[in-house]
Amino acid sequence: MAVQPSDPAVALACLDAEITTEHVDGGRRIPAAEFHTLPGEDPSAHNVLRPGELITGIEIGAPVPKSAYVKVRERQSYEFALVSAAAAVEIQDGLISRARLALGSVAMRPWRLYDAEQALVGLRPGSPAVREAVTSGFSASRPLSSNAYIPVCMRRSESFPGPTSRWTTTPVTGPTTATRSAGSRSPPSSTSTVPAPARPFKSSAGAAS
Secondary structure, X not given: OOXXXXXXXXXXXXOOOEEEEEOOOXXXXXXXXXOEOOOOOOOOOOEOOOOOOEEEEEEOOOOOOOEEEEEEEOOOOOOOEEEEEEEEEEEEOOEEXXXXXXXXXXXXXXXXXXXXXXXXXXXXXXXXXXXXXXXXXXXXXXXXXXXXXHHHHHHHHHHOOOOOOHHHOOOOOOOEEEEOOOOOOOOOOOOOOOOOOOOOHHHOOOOOO
8 A cells, every 4th residue: 555755735834725626617726735645535535526526726824934854865866755744833921822744654654643633722842842742643543564664753853953943943944954964774864763764665655544
């Protein structure tokens, strides 16, 4: 069972983007987080588009200065993510007033951590409670036998710059990438200690949601 490897899809889901379409029976606006389908809905479908329905635009709301995108992958370029994460937060009076989190390469569509988002509201960025709130969002993950390492990567992703540091400094304008040499058993070259899988994730894909 393959996962959704798209980087833009994760960011769009995190930002509550909407996909606009046109169809002979009428166009519609589809939330980016709901655009891709799950295997239980229709194993043969990758998205909710009807036959003959065309995407005409993607609409994104106001800019979110305090945001970040993290991607863990096998190689420096031209590689799908082992795990990716997008985060966007709004802060008022030193406390998180709104948080949006989305994970990539863990299921057949970008996965929003709605429970964790709610738990983050009212917390001070950088506090131990932030890590606990984010980690709590992974409790429902159900990995397959070939990708049990994914929840570990998810839980340790908060060690990357983002939830505990860059939320209170400058906005991230490009992806933050952690890599390791192909075939290496050492963890990615970053502040995280994400364990490396036994073989490239793209050859052992599965859903961990």
